[in-house]
Amino acid sequence: MTPTPRPGDPTITPALVAEHGLTRDEYDRLVNMLGRTPTFTELGIVSALWSEHCSYKHSRPLLRKLPTSAPYVLQGPGENAGVISIGDGLAVAFKIESHNHPSAVEPYQGAATGVGGILRDVFTMGARPIAMLNSLRFGSLDSPRVRYLVAGVVRGIGDYGNCMGVPTVAGDVMFDAAYEGNPLVNAMCVGILREDELIRAKAQGIGNAIMAVGARTGRDGIHGASFASEDLSHNSDAKRPRVQVGDPFTEKLLLEATLELIASGHVVAVQDMGAAGLTSSSAEMAERGDVGVTIDTLKVPVRESGMTPYEILLSESQERMLVVAIKGREDKVREILAKWDLTAAVIGEVIAEPVYRVTEGDRVVAEFPGTRLVTDCPQYHPDARESDAIIALRARDVHAVPPLPQERNSAWTLRRLLESPTIASKRWLYRQYDSTVRTNTVIGPGSGDAAVLRIRGTKKGLAMKTDCNGRYVYLDPRVGGRIAVAEAARNVACVGARPMAITNCLNFGNPTRPDIFFQFREALAGMAEACVALRTPVTGGNVSLYNESPAGAVYPTPTIGMVGLLEDVSRATAMEFREPEDAIILLGDPTDELGASEYLAWIHGVVAGAPPACDLTRERALVETLLESINARLVHSAHDCSEGGFAVAIAECCIGNPLALHGAMVDLSAWKAIPSRALLFGEAQGRAIVSTSDAAAVLAIARRRGVPARNIGTVKPPNEGLVIVVAGHSMRSPLMDLVAAYHDAIPRAMQRAPAEQVSVDLATGAPA
Amino acid sequence: MKVGIVRFPGSNCEDDAFHAVVDQLGEEAVMLWHKDHDLQGSDVVILPGGFSYGDYLRAGAIARFSPIMREVALHAAKGGIVLGICNGFQIACEAGLLPGALLRNDAGYRSMPVTIRVEHTDTAFTSAATVGQCLTMPIAHGEGRFAAGEDVLDQLENDAQVLFRYVDAAGEATVDANPNGAMRNIAGVCNAARNVIGLMPHPERAVDPLLGSEDGLVLFESLLVAAHA
Numbered sequence: 001m002t003p004t005p006r007p008g009d010p011t012i013t014p015a016l017v018a019e020h021g022l023t024r025d026e027y028d029r030l031v032n033m034l035g036r037t038p039t040f041t042e043l044g045i046v047s048a049l050w051s052e053h054c055s056y057k058h059s060r061p062l063l064r065k066l067p068t069s070a071p072y073v074l075q076g077p078g079e080n081a082g083v084i085s086i087g088d089g090l091a092v093a094f095k096i097e098s099h100n101h102p103s104a105v106e107p108y109q110g111a112a113t114g115v116g117g118i119l120r121d122v123f124t125m126g127a128r129p130i131a132m133l134n135s136l137r138f139g140s141l142d143s144p145r146v147r148y149l150v151a152g153v154v155r156g157i158g159d160y161g162n163c164m165g166v167p168t169v170a171g172d173v174m175f176d177a178a179y180e181g182n183p184l185v186n187a188m189c190v191g192i193l194r195e196d197e198l199i200r201a202k203a204q205g206i207g208n209a210i211m212a213v214g215a216r217t218g219r220d221g222i223h224g225a226s227f228a229s230e231d232l233s234h235n236s237d238a239k240r241p242r243v244q245v246g247d248p249f250t251e252k253l254l255l256e257a258t259l260e261l262i263a264s265g266h267v268v269a270v271q272d273m274g275a276a277g278l279t280s281s282s283a284e285m286a287e288r289g290d291v292g293v294t295i296d297t298l299k300v301p302v303r304e305s306g307m308t309p310y311e312i313l314l315s316e317s318q319e320r321m322l323v324v325a326i327k328g329r330e331d332k333v334r335e336i337l338a339k340w341d342l343t344a345a346v347i348g349e350v351i352a353e354p355v356y357r358v359t360e361g362d363r364v365v366a367e368f369p370g371t372r373l374v375t376d377c378p379q380y381h382p383d384a385r386e387s388d389a390i391i392a393l394r395a396r397d398v399h400a401v402p403p404l405p406q407e408r409n410s411a412w413t414l415r416r417l418l419e420s421p422t423i424a425s426k427r428w429l430y431r432q433y434d435s436t437v438r439t440n441t442v443i444g445p446g447s448g449d450a451a452v453l454r455i456r457g458t459k460k461g462l463a464m465k466t467d468c469n470g471r472y473v474y475l476d477p478r479v480g481g482r483i484a485v486a487e488a489a490r491n492v493a494c495v496g497a498r499p500m501a502i503t504n505c506l507n508f509g510n511p512t513r514p515d516i517f518f519q520f521r522e523a524l525a526g527m528a529e530a531c532v533a534l535r536t537p538v539t540g541g542n543v544s545l546y547n548e549s550p551a552g553a554v555y556p557t558p559t560i561g562m563v564g565l566l567e568d569v570s571r572a573t574a575m576e577f578r579e580p581e582d583a584i585i586l587l588g589d590p591t592d593e594l595g596a597s598e599y600l601a602w603i604h605g606v607v608a609g610a611p612p613a614c615d616l617t618r619e620r621a622l623v624e625t626l627l628e629s630i631n632a633r634l635v636h637s638a639h640d641c642s643e644g645g646f647a648v649a650i651a652e653c654c655i656g657n658p659l660a661l662h663g664a665m666v667d668l669s670a671w672k673a674i675p676s677r678a679l680l681f682g683e684a685q686g687r688a689i690v691s692t693s694d695a696a697a698v699l700a701i702a703r704r705r706g707v708p709a710r711n712i713g714t715v716k717p718p719n720e721g722l723v724i725v726v727a728g729h730s731m732r733s734p735l736m737d738l739v740a741a742y743h744d745a746i747p748r749a750m751q752r753a754p755a756e757q758v759s760v761d762l763a764t765g766a767p768a
Numbered sequence: 769m770k771v772g773i774v775r776f777p778g779s780n781c782e783d784d785a786f787h788a789v790v791d792q793l794g795e796e797a798v799m800l801w802h803k804d805h806d807l808q809g810s811d812v813v814i815l816p817g818g819f820s821y822g823d824y825l826r827a828g829a830i831a832r833f834s835p836i837m838r839e840v841a842l843h844a845a846k847g848g849i850v851l852g853i854c855n856g857f858q859i860a861c862e863a864g865l866l867p868g869a870l871l872r873n874d875a876g877y878r879s880m881p882v883t884i885r886v887e888h889t890d891t892a893f894t895s896a897a898t899v900g901q902c903l904t905m906p907i908a909h910g911e912g913r914f915a916a917g918e919d920v921l922d923q924l925e926n927d928a929q930v931l932f933r934y935v936d937a938a939g940e941a942t943v944d945a946n947p948n949g950a951m952r953n954i955a956g957v958c959n960a961a962r963n964v965i966g967l968m969p970h971p972e973r974a975v976d977p978l979l980g981s982e983d984g985l986v987l988f989e990s991l992l993v994a995a996h997a
Binding site: 441 | 784876975
């Protein structure tokens with residue numbers, strides 16, 4: 001059937017095509033596919049589905065190079081969420097997704113709906129969400145606009161997750177001017193399901209009913225997917241209406257109803273209506289099932305009158321799902337939804353005819369052949385070339401950066417670093433998140449290198465963490481990509497869990513720029529190497545490109561969300577020291593590396609040098625050493641060395657829990673060849689600090705595993721403070737100084753101005 | 769003992785209460801649906817935490833009109849034990865089963881461990897504890913600032929209806945120990961008949977040492993004593 005333009009539809013002109021973000025080539029491709037001029041509705045559909053956000057047109061060829069399989073992977077990339085088996089008939093569904101652009105213009109709703117979207121991705125697989133994480137990047141807290149964004153994003157995350165009753169248990173937060181105009185808000189959700197209840201978003205069964213479930217469709221968020229696929233500009237504030245509005249209460253009802261629906265067996269497929277709403281959910285479901293679908297927009301429950309098919313198809317109203325119900329069971333589906341005071345309406349049908357058809361009553365308004373709407377999307381292989389400026393930055397000799405006069409006292413430097421918001425305690429943020437609801441949280445935010453949740457009915461535990469140092473990736477994308485995965489694995493191993501699999505959120509700039517595409521290609525290659533070496537396949541994720549403001553691109557930030565498994569959750573290990581007189585062992589070797597460090601950036605304002613090398617064989621050996629030591633119950637605490645290096649890591653072991661402080665006395669003079677600031681604050685990879693009452697046993701395990709290890713000192717009572725001996729002199733820090741620096745830095749910064757909305761001209765960064 | 773746990777739309781701590789009763793106490797628990805009029809013979813009714821009806825309008829303001837709440841009020845009037853935790857405390861106050869009101873925290877939503885002191889042990893929920901005993905358990909709420917007129921507060925103190933107060937590590941009810949600005953550091957109260965109890969902290973999240981605290985157990989064990997009395 002050939003669609004007929006609706007009365008009142010605008011005429012298709014080159015200007016209208018450009019407004020929809022399609023290039024000349026893409027438009028020609030569309031005309032070729034149809035054999036005619038598209039209708040306005042069809043143009044809207046294609047503009048959404050071929051947006052970067054939905055189509056991955058610049059990233060797909062490279063994403064194929066990531067390792068995605070392991071015997072325990074039940075569902076790899078391409079579904080709402082990845083799924084791995086954890087034994088006992090149980091599986092874990094997990095996924096991370098970005099909501100950067102919406103959060104940049106409307107932080108509260110942007111972050112809230114980001115949480116809502118990722119929750120739906122997980123429960124549409126039949127999994128009950130058990131934990132949320134979030135990975136956030138902001139500009140400097142000196143900026144009132146940034147403080148406004150931080151306050152809004154954190155409140156948005158909290159209000160949504162708290163209302164849903166899903167604990168927010170971990171994450172990572174960094175602050176750097178590179179994110180000033182374009183913050184990153186990545187939300188990750190982890191859910192648990194019985195393997196036999198796994199359901200996929202694959203339309204099947206000719207004659208089965210396609211039903212819209214949950215909230216009604218309104219005019220909000222129209223073209224959100226295309227908004228997410230362009231650079232932020234002066235005009236972005238005007239696109240605030242493209243940001244959706246979340247209602248966690250409706251989502252909570254939808255969660256319960258969906259799980260009940262899946263358990264009932266009345267539905268064969270469930271798909272979240274997320275980016276590009278009804279359009280992408282229905283087209284993707286049809287493509288996965290290789291079937292035809294027909295949808296009548298007049299049957300979609302709407303919130304406003306007079307909505308056109310174009311608006312109904314492209315709305316991103318939240319808290320909606322598309323389900324395929326077995327023919328004849330439609331009323332059963334309605335009954336379950338009604339129990340939760342939600343509606344379900346039959347809006348279409350799975351058909352044998354290979355076609356994607358949208359009608360408005362009897363009038364056909366859009367029709368595409370077969371599944372070509374999805375499969376014919378163009379793919380690009382842009383040029384990739386590293387920026388000369390970055391090559392020069394990497395080559396800079398950072399050892400030549402002169403120390404400040406105050407640095408003669410290393411205790412000053414340590415205190416200063418603990419005040420860096422990237423390093424300082426994030427309690428100000430996470431005390432706004434319910435982290436204990438559902439009563440599974442064994443290690444919550446702030447006290448371990450990763451969160452640990454018990455799995456009820458078993459002895460097992462699940463560890464999870466997000467990580468990525470964008471500065472490393474900026475200065476060397478290959479190495480930075482490797483480190484992102486390795487650090488996440490290290491964090492998960494420090495709590496005693498075996499790293500299992502990752503989800504990733506690839507936040508980059510505009511891929512049509514060769515220097516950006518180079519970062520993307522190399523970072524992915526580095527990640528792939530690390531995933532292979534550490535045996536953590538990628539089960540899915542999200543690509544967020546065009547993270548640019550007029551000030552430039554963000555640091556390339558491929559955020560890793562890692563999930564690990566503890567066979568015995570009672571062995572979960574926190575980062576803080578526990579017993580005075582325990583031996584302190586440093587696993588891994590310090591180096592003279594100082595490049596790309598938080599020390600250089602925060603103390604000296606220098607972003608330069610090569611990031612630390614990442615030896616993946618060593619990383620794997622470290623993971624095995626940690627796991628063997630923890631499983632043998634030899635270790636009382638474990639904490640990896642990351643931003644701020646050894647000195648910050650050991651300080652965190654002493655003061656991580658301000659209610660249970662410990663002192664420490666350590667001697668690093670064995671490494672007298674290493675300049676003291678690299679020894680203390682350099683970020684050499686592959687290291688962790690563990691405390692133990694049986695040093696010999698831990699050292700023996702490390703030796704057998706090929707990990708350099710040294711007994712460097714002793715846990716002391718709190719009144720003795722932290723003492724570090726370095727090449728002839730000893731640096732002494734009273735714990736209260738460290739506590740004040742580490743625990744008060746962010747609250748103090750956030751108090752500086754009321755965090756009300758500060759409008760800003762995105763072009764200049766100046767308050768408008 | 770049979771414990772009925774009411775499930776409102778938006779409740780999210782009902783499973784935690786269920787596990788505390790069934791897994792830790794080894795007692796029977798049933799879920800009660802908000803649209804029903806049947807307590808299914810429950811000896812104790814728990815109004816659990818969460819965001820009933822999205823906490824729209826005001827926390828607990830809509831839930832009190834649920835069909836099941838008529839039965840809960842009758843149960844309370846007959847002397848039956850009703851326990852409101854967090855959102856359940858808010859609902860009980862809105863329903864007039866408990867005195868006072870729970871206002872927006874003075875410093876926003878707070879999720880953290882707190883210490884509360886048991887003030888009186890002559891109720892169904894505190895009988896196994898000792899006066900002055902300090903218990904550590906999580907809070908997680910945005911509207912938990914207990915408030916009432918000065919005369920009502922005096923009367924609550926005189927009639928020994930203030931059951932729990934936020935205290936510091938030394939057991940003192942200081943300003944710093946108060947996480948939400950509650951008047952007189954009040955964390956939980958009971959009604960005049962002492963059979964309806966409400967508190968903002970979550971004892972059901974503190975019943976397993978694996979999760980950091982089992983201080984909430986003594987409160988649930990008190991229920992057992994009362995139900996078998």
